[in-house]
Amino acid sequence: MTQALTHYLQFHDLTADDYAYLFSRAALIKRKFKTYDKHQPLTDRTLAMIFEKASTRTRISFEAGMYQMGGAVVHLTTGDSQLGRAEPIEDSAKVISRMVDLVMIRTYEQTKIERFAANSRVPVINGLTNEFHPCQIMADLFTFIEHRGDVAQPLDCLKGKVVAWVGDGNNMANTWLQAADLLGFTVHVSTPSGYEVNPSVAGITQTDCFKVFRNPLEACQGADLVTTDVWTSMGFEAENEARRQAFAAWCVDEHMMAAAKPHALFMHCLPAHRGEEVQAAVIDGPQSVVWDEAENRMHVQKALMEFLLLGRL
Numbered sequence: 001m002t003q004a005l006t007h008y009l010q011f012h013d014l015t016a017d018d019y020a021y022l023f024s025r026a027a028l029i030k031r032k033f034k035t036y037d038k039h040q041p042l043t044d045r046t047l048a049m050i051f052e053k054a055s056t057r058t059r060i061s062f063e064a065g066m067y068q069m070g071g072a073v074v075h076l077t078t079g080d081s082q083l084g085r086a087e088p089i090e091d092s093a094k095v096i097s098r099m100v101d102l103v104m105i106r107t108y109e110q111t112k113i114e115r116f117a118a119n120s121r122v123p124v125i126n127g128l129t130n131e132f133h134p135c136q137i138m139a140d141l142f143t144f145i146e147h148r149g150d151v152a153q154p155l156d157c158l159k160g161k162v163v164a165w166v167g168d169g170n171n172m173a174n175t176w177l178q179a180a181d182l183l184g185f186t187v188h189v190s191t192p193s194g195y196e197v198n199p200s201v202a203g204i205t206q207t208d209c210f211k212v213f214r215n216p217l218e219a220c221q222g223a224d225l226v227t228t229d230v231w232t233s234m235g236f237e238a239e240n241e242a243r244r245q246a247f248a249a250w251c252v253d254e255h256m257m258a259a260a261k262p263h264a265l266f267m268h269c270l271p272a273h274r275g276e277e278v279q280a281a282v283i284d285g286p287q288s289v290v291w292d293e294a295e296n297r298m299h300v301q302k303a304l305m306e307f308l309l310l311g312r313l
Ligand code: CP
Pocket: 054, 055, 056, 057, 058, 059, 128, 136, 269, 270, 271
């Protein structure tokens, strides 16, 4: 039977039921990885990875993950392919997707990945755009479930929880909103003015899945998870100085962690800037799970690639 063509361009491209499957599957795949038990359902499959922005975690997690599953990868960047010489994205998609089984793209506008997907014969995965970073939120939720829930009933521990988002209304914030909307938790969002989240970008259907707070300390009150990200995302470097000034009060510190629930977790998608968006004492402290979060990118993405190519096994 041929697997239906499903792209993963935004968090809400999959259903809650799909995520329940994927989190349980990721737990199994992770267990096998830890015990050197081969898991190679993607033998002879090839993943093309297209990077128009820098990456450490996304590249290594997809590349190592694909090799571990028996497959191969092709790595392309704007600078070393015709993408940087204005070959139309539609033409690139038609050509690349005739030679590989799966494509991961990290780029600027979401419309670019949508245009690629519309012309692709194979599933396309969003490895970060200006608007969304769904693979990261999948890893963050899996990390929360590992620490605070049960991978056998993975979605149960998310219901009714509060995630405090402190910082920029960026691709990560938009994706948190989509996840809250789909999986039944609430995001407390605190951003400086001028950097607010725009719920219409996330396309959320339930306005009660997020609450806006002017004061970041108030956003953290009663939170089960406190999370943040860089003040300046890739592609916005020209705004760096203005952002450093605007975001000065949006540094996750010990007071914010103390305002959260006693066992609240701290997450950051990384790379982090200690002393800017987070104090060293927080990111290197006992509530931080950032290294698990980074590692889990690989386990959830292995489950995702397997699912997009082979369906539920
Ligand atoms: N979190 C994340 O996507 O990291 P990279 O930019 O290193 O891929």
